[in-house]
Amino acid sequence: xxxxxxxxxxxxxxxxxxxxxxxxxxxxxxxxxxxxxxxxxxxxxxxxxxxxxxxxxxxxxxxxxxxxxxxxxxxxxxxxxxxxxxxxxxxxxxxxxxxxxxxxxxxxxxxxxxxxxxxxxxxxxxxxxxxxxxxxxxxxxxxxxxxxxxxxxxxxxxxxxxxxxxxxxxxxxxxxxxxxxxxxxxxxxxxxxxxxxxxxxxxxxxxxxxxxxxxxxxxxxxxxxxxxxxxxxxxxxxxxxxxxxxxxxxxxxxxxxxxxxxxxxxxxxxxxxxxxxxxxxxxxxxxxxxxxxxxxxxxxxxxxxxxxxxxxxxxxxxxxxxxxxxxxxxxxxxxxxxxxxxxxxxxxxxxxxxxxxxxxxxxxxxxxxxxxxxxxxxxxxxxxxxxxxxxxxxxxxxxxxxxxxxxxxxxxxxxxxxxxxxxxxxxxxxxxxxxxxxxxxxxxxxxxxxxxxxxxxxxxxxxxxxxxxxxxxxxxxxxxxxxxxxxxxxxxxxxxx
Numbered sequence: 001x002x003x004x005x006x007x008x009x010x011x012x013x014x015x016x017x018x019x020x021x022x023x024x025x026x027x028x029x030x031x032x033x034x035x036x037x038x039x040x041x042x043x044x045x046x047x048x049x050x051x052x053x054x055x056x057x058x059x060x061x062x063x064x065x066x067x068x069x070x071x072x073x074x075x076x077x078x079x080x081x082x083x084x085x086x087x088x089x090x091x092x093x094x095x096x097x098x099x100x101x102x103x104x105x106x107x108x109x110x111x112x113x114x115x116x117x118x119x120x121x122x123x124x125x126x127x128x129x130x131x132x133x134x135x136x137x138x139x140x141x142x143x144x145x146x147x148x149x150x151x152x153x154x155x156x157x158x159x160x161x162x163x164x165x166x167x168x169x170x171x172x173x174x175x176x177x178x179x180x181x182x183x184x185x186x187x188x189x190x191x192x193x194x195x196x197x198x199x200x201x202x203x204x205x206x207x208x209x210x211x212x213x214x215x216x217x218x219x220x221x222x223x224x225x226x227x228x229x230x231x232x233x234x235x236x237x238x239x240x241x242x243x244x245x246x247x248x249x250x251x252x253x254x255x256x257x258x259x260x261x262x263x264x265x266x267x268x269x270x271x272x273x274x275x276x277x278x279x280x281x282x283x284x285x286x287x288x289x290x291x292x293x294x295x296x297x298x299x300x301x302x303x304x305x306x307x308x309x310x311x312x313x314x315x316x317x318x319x320x321x322x323x324x325x326x327x328x329x330x331x332x333x334x335x336x337x338x339x340x341x342x343x344x345x346x347x348x349x350x351x352x353x354x355x356x357x358x359x360x361x362x363x364x365x366x367x368x369x370x371x372x373x374x375x376x377x378x379x380x381x382x383x384x385x386x387x388x389x390x391x392x393x394x395x396x397x398x399x400x401x402x403x404x405x406x407x408x409x410x411x412x413x414x415x416x417x418x419x420x421x422x423x424x425x426x427x428x429x430x431x432x433x434x435x436x437x438x439x440x441x442x443x444x445x446x447x448x449x450x451x452x453x454x455x456x457x458x459x460x461x462x463x464x465x466x467x468x469x470x471x472x473x474x475x476x477x478x479x480x481x482x483x484x485x486x487x488x489x490x491x492x493x494x495x496x497x
Contacts, residue, residue, distance in 0.1 A: 027117035030082035032109050034170040038334040038387040043170030044083040049073045054165050057182040058224050060151040066131040069165050073124040080117050086110040086166035088132035107139040108162045134163040146288050151225035153286050155294050155301040161217040171330040174214035182206045190223040190243045192298050194280045214428045216330050221296035223286050234263035238281045245287035254307035259283040265320050273324040274420045295322030314348045315491040321347035324423040332432040338382040342399025348488050358482025364404035365479045367397050373461040383433045383456030393492050402455035410444035418443050
């Protein structure tokens with residue numbers, strides 16, 4: 001806030017200026033958005049979070065959530081005020097131990113004014129006490145909290161955090177997490193990372209989960225309900241915890257037959273992408289009517305509908321590939337979604353090869369031939385699809401097609417070096433499509449600007465490459481549909497929400 005004060009006479013003005021400390025005059029409010037053009041209101045400016053400690057109590061019968069969030073951060077500019085993204089009702093906010101004033105604005109902004117201005121580079125501890133019914137809250141016309149017959153779930157992309165904890169809600173600000181949730185006995189609380197402990201008292205059980213590697217806010221998840229839990233380890237020794245709603249009905253067997261192969265799939269993906277990047281693994285299938293799946297870090301969310309036609313390991317491959325492409329290395333901005341979805345879909349093509357159900361080249365040929373030049377499929381630009389097309393099927397299929405074209409252009413040796421080297425180069429950070437192009441050029445020694453522009457940024461069907469033993473031009477006019485096509489196509493709505 002800027003307030004104009006008129007003081008008669010030069011002496012009065014000079015006296016007033018001397019009365020205002022220079023440091024206080026330099027402080028200003030942090031931005032209400034982090035600067036992403038797709039979602040201007042998402043995230044916030046002025047600070048960087050290092051850790052979220054969430055201590056929650058949830059009552060499935062009423063969908064009431066009570067919580068205390070302790071947020072550890074550091075300021076990145078001189079702040080008079082800062083925002084968190086949040087939707088529930090706030091009772092108290094403290095900043096560095098002192099009560100702070102707060103108000104709300106916009107769709108999901110919690111504006112916090114500390115008692116004293118905050119200098120750039122200062123440690124920041126924010127405590128927010130809150131409560132509410134998440135399913136009653138909407139932002140931008142929708143909800144990311146899914147009510148189930150036995151509880152509730154927070155899982156969505158590009159946002160879900162605001163329905164259950166206050167945060168800097170953008171992938172640019174990753175942090176570690178402790179999530180402690182008290183729920184009625186015979187009810188389970190599932191979250192990311194490793195299960196540290198459980199304890200029961202007076203009809204309530206507290207579940208304590210820890211994610212000790214950086215995690216984007218949309219990749220944090222909470223699921224409360226009646227689940228069966230299975231545990232195990234991968235061949236590499238990573239602990240696996242899977243959870244299945246006790247009310248999956250006819251989908252139960254297919255869901256388990258798919259998700260129970262999580263450890264096997266993660267070990268297989270490690271051959272292509274490098275060592276599995278986290279210290280926990282698993283998946284969960286709640287009794288929800290949503291149709292999509294989501295790569296929530298270390299413990300992907302799967303809708304029962306993914307298994308309505310039988311087991312589908314391909315969707316597990318997709319979400320686990322995201323643990324490298326999307327979770328370990330996250331988008332710099334949401335326009336860079338191709339790095340997530342193009343490579344997760346391509347992992348499904350590699351799995352098809354592994355299962356003998358069609359090679360990646362055969363899938364590329366079929367994808368290319370299946371969409372005539374006037375198909376709207378080609379108007380979507382995977383390298384910058386726009387927020388309205390961020391999860392369009394073309395981002396997945398045209399995105400994977402671009403990956404295969406890159407493979408043909410630079411050759412298998414360089415291509416698989418890129419696949420494995422990229423997650424290592426940007427581990428626990430963020431990167432853009434432009435960063436990926438530069439990295440692929442560096443590894444391959446080839447100029448790739450024209451290829452990337454043609455296959456990722458032009459709103460038209462590219463001509464098939466003219467040369468190369470595995471080029472699209474060598475494919476039959478009407479390629480035979482690979483056997484894996486239907487299973488892969490069944491995952492086309494994994495993020496359609």
